Amino acid sequence: MADETDIKNAEEQKPNWIKPEIYHPRPGTVLPGFTVQAGIDLFNPSRWQLKIMEGDKELYFREISAEQYFTHNVGKDAIKPGTRFDVHVHYLLSSIWGQWASLKNLLMADPKPVITEPAEGAITSKRPRVAGRGISGATIKLYQANFGDRIFGTAVVDANGDWQTTPVIDFFDGPFELVVNQTISDTEYWSENVKIIVADPKPVITEPAEGAVTSRRPLVAGRGIPDATINLYQANFGDRIFGTAVVDANGDWQTTPVIDFFEGSFQLVVNQTINNTEYWSDNVRITVAATKPEITAPAVGTVTSRRPLVAGRGIPGATINLYQANIGTVLFGTAVVDANGNWQIIPVVDLYVGTFQLVVSQIISNAEYWSDNVRITVIALRVPVITSPEDGAIVSTDKPMIHGSGYAGATVKLYQGNVGDTVFGTAIVGLDGNWSISPTVAFPKGEFSLTANQSLVSGTSDWAKVVNIRIDV
Structure with missing residues (x-):
């Protein structure tokens, strides 16, 4: 071989x-x-030399035995992508090397394909357009990075070096990494991974539900894109932000307003910002109730028994506590406001006989709000007694005759024990102190509990001792 320095x-x-x-x-x-x-057509050389240069720097050199025609495959890793270089060849004839033939300013292509669309961090549908750059004529295959060998789509790079494909298989919801490869001379070259999020970019409010009755600062929760910032507004009404949250890794978010909602009809809306673009939820219409609970029964001035039904309105989910107004801290009963904003309590402690003022509080987010006082008169009217059927009896009809004793002339009403306010039948206590009721509403099958109260003009008694029976029809 000739000396390379020469x-x-x-x-x-x-x-x-x-x-x-x-x-x-x-x-x-x-x-x-x-x-x-x-x-070279005119001569018959014995050897050839190939030299590849980047400026004055030699990148590659080979000397090969050959005659008129010379062929050599340059190593795949010999020249870095993006390098500009010159190719030089000459031949050896009669022990003398001829002049160099040169091909200058070649550019080594990057064999790695590139994904240009969707961009890193983009929010996409399950089958977004995926596009990029590659080597003309190469086949592009689309995969989920680091996750199996399922091909989501293919494309052929066009003459301009561009390619695009629409997946033939749905991408999985949530964070998703794209990667493509292209094959050149039986070698696969892989792109860089591109992280996207497959989801609907519109956030969702899941709580409170449409039509709910809430306090002025209810918990507001929903779904969104992980790490997105959620801002809470009143829909179609200015740009005041009532609260903010960051969507967690599971796609959930929640916020408690830092500003009171306005009482009455109120529409919630949230947005989330992704890649400097805002996406808005659907509006959710709610009713914002007063934070002060209300006693609707008994009415002011009513004469009642020592354990009357006390009912009213409040914020759904709030805890109601019943007290005697302005006197002590005896808790006479509790209830939780239902989804419709209603609550009711039958006292577990006797109200004091005589003039009595009812008051309730409701607790919302660790704050206590008080109702107006309701003044009533409490009398000690004795309770009726259910004598038949006996406790533990099994009856074969869903409308068994119920017998008992009470105050002559009082009106007796029959109820299911400790459940609701449905009246199953009524009767007037006879002069002998006895009463009988044939139910007007059928008892449900299975275990059933009975109770009753009796009323006079002076008020209503407490509840009779509960009798448990079984309806076996």
Whole structure:
């Protein structure tokens, strides 16, 4: 082999030898593993040399035995992508090297394909358009990065180096990493991963529900894109932010308003910002109730028994506590306001006989709000007694005759024990102190509990001792 230093310094070269012709590569961009082909028609050389230079820096050198035509495949990793370089070849004839033939300013292409769409962090549908750049004629295959070998789509790079595909299989919801490969000279080259989020970019309010009755600062919760910022507003009414939240890794968010909602009809809406773009939820209409609970029964001035039904309105989910107004801290009963804003309590402690003022509080987010006082008169009317059927009896009809004793002339009403306010039947206590009721509402099958109260003009008694029976129809 000739000395490489001599070659570089152009010593022992025959300037009169005809330069060889370089057939390949063509000027412009070349791919890794490209082939160099050259030849000389008039002579029959014995050896050839190939030299690849980046400016004054030698990148590659080979000396090969060959005659009129020279072919060599340059190593795939010999030249880094993006490098501009020159190819030089010459031949050895009669122990003298001829002049170099040169092909200059070639560019080594990057064999790695590139995904240009969707962008990193984008929110997409399950089958978004995926596009990018590659080597003309190469086949692109689309995968989920680091997750199996399922091909979601394919494309062929066009003459301009562009490709695009629409997935033929749905992407999975949530964070998703795209990757593509292209095959060149039997070698696969992989793109960089691109992280996207597959989801509807519109946030959702899941709580409170449409039509709910709430306090002025209810918990508001929903779904969104992980790490997105949620801002809470009154829909169609200014730009006041009532609360903010960051969507957690599971796609959930929640916020408690830092500003009171306005009482009455109120529409919630939230937005989330992703890649500097705002996406808005659907509006949710609620009713914002007063934070002060209300006693609706008994009415002011009513004469009652020592354990009357006390009922009213409040904020759904709030705890109601019943007290005697302005006197002590005896808790006479509790209730939880239902979804419709209603509550009711039968006292577990006797109200005091005589003038009595009822008051209730409701607790919302650790704050206590008080109702107006309701003044009533409490009398000690004795309770009725259910004598038949006996406790534990099994009856074969869903409308058994109920017997008992009470105060002559009082009106007796029959109820299910400790459940609701449905009246199953009524009767007037006879002069002998006895009463009988044939129920007007059928008892449900299975275990059933009975109770009753009796009323006079002076008020209503407490509840009779509960009798448990079984309806076996």
